[in-house]
Amino acid sequence: MRASSILKYSTALSLAIAAAALAATAAQAADKISIMVGGYEKQIYLPAKLAEGLGYFKDEGLNVELLNEPAGVDAENEMLAGAVQGVVGFYDHCIDLQGKGKFVESVVQFSQAPGEVELVSAKHPEIKSPADFKGKNLGVTGLGSSTNFLTQYLAIKAGLKLGEFTSVPVGAGQTFIAAMQQDAIQAGMTTEPTVSRLLKTGEAKVLIDMRTMDGTRAALGGTYPAASLYMQESWVKNHKEDVQKLANAFVKTLHFINTHSAAEIADKMPKDFYVGDKEGYVKALENGKAMFTPDGVMPEDGPKTVLAVLSEFSKNVQGKSIDLSKTYTTEFVKNAK
Numbered sequence: 001m002r003a004s005s006i007l008k009y010s011t012a013l014s015l016a017i018a019a020a021a022l023a024a025t026a027a028q029a030a031d032k033i034s035i036m037v038g039g040y041e042k043q044i045y046l047p048a049k050l051a052e053g054l055g056y057f058k059d060e061g062l063n064v065e066l067l068n069e070p071a072g073v074d075a076e077n078e079m080l081a082g083a084v085q086g087v088v089g090f091y092d093h094c095i096d097l098q099g100k101g102k103f104v105e106s107v108v109q110f111s112q113a114p115g116e117v118e119l120v121s122a123k124h125p126e127i128k129s130p131a132d133f134k135g136k137n138l139g140v141t142g143l144g145s146s147t148n149f150l151t152q153y154l155a156i157k158a159g160l161k162l163g164e165f166t167s168v169p170v171g172a173g174q175t176f177i178a179a180m181q182q183d184a185i186q187a188g189m190t191t192e193p194t195v196s197r198l199l200k201t202g203e204a205k206v207l208i209d210m211r212t213m214d215g216t217r218a219a220l221g222g223t224y225p226a227a228s229l230y231m232q233e234s235w236v237k238n239h240k241e242d243v244q245k246l247a248n249a250f251v252k253t254l255h256f257i258n259t260h261s262a263a264e265i266a267d268k269m270p271k272d273f274y275v276g277d278k279e280g281y282v283k284a285l286e287n288g289k290a291m292f293t294p295d296g297v298m299p300e301d302g303p304k305t306v307l308a309v310l311s312e313f314s315k316n317v318q319g320k321s322i323d324l325s326k327t328y329t330t331e332f333v334k335n336a337k
């Protein structure tokens with residue numbers, strides 16, 4: 001073969017290899033599934049990072065990107081805008097959004113209790129029940145968030161009107177703690193490990209505890225399915241294979257949670273999630289681990305409770321005909337391998 005022919009062949013081969021590499025990269029990018037988590041350091045959303053840490057996404061051949069957004073309402077907006085394909089957040093958004101004509105469904109139900117706690121600042125011992133919220137600033141992760149939904153429900157149930165207290169968006173973790181320390185909020189709703197951090201320092205006391213099934217029933221009148229993976233119904237319909245793989249990964253993760261100790265689970269989590277107190281993190285997880293479902297299946301009586309709670313205050317659902325069967329699906333978790 002002449003030199004010129006060899007050169008042409010070599011060039012053609014190089015171009016072919018480069019084109020194949022570009023095609024592979026493009027395919028990989030196209031296959032990426034972005035999931036926004038409403039604060040992935042929160043123990044209520046632990047299955048997201050745990051699935052990643054255990055390698056279950058990769059085992060399913062998935063390229064999953066977990067993005068962090070402390071307020072669930074903002075994560076929801078990102079999904080509706082098409083910036084992400086799914087959200088790890090509270091199931092109640094699926095009902096609330098249907099009232100706005102947007103169909104979103106829980107495809108894996110992580111928990112059967114909110115895992116939320118209403119804390120009262122130690123500076124305000126006069127707050128002994130939600131009836132005492134009148135005139136107070138109450139911390140929530142964001143306006144339109146699930147913590148705001150639950151806060152409004154508890155206040156209205158206690159006889160208050162929406163204008164008689166103020167919901168203040170303070171996020172979670174250190175920003176929530178700072179707001180309470182600075183008296184910007186007198187009470188607020190948050191999750192582990194923030195709850196244990198404030199209880200340990202004595203800066204707050206528990207008013208309402210929804211980390212357990214019993215506590216949730218007492219506060220909300222029934223089972224309240226909360227943390228979930230939810231997606232737009234249209235995306236689920238057009239990407240069933242990917243959704244099934246996600247369900248496989250998350251059901252395996254829930255099984256891991258159900259069959260391992262809090263300490264074993266904590267060992268699989270990023271160390272910065274402990275916030276310098278692994279012992280406290282493990283203890284908090286021990287107390288709240290029972291909120292997770294063993295199989296990702298929606299509790300039968302759960303959706304009705306959530307609708308009843310939202311109907312007390314949300315204009316998005318009041319007077320609307322909500323089809324609860326379209327707010328979740330068990331198709332994928334029941335077929336999980």
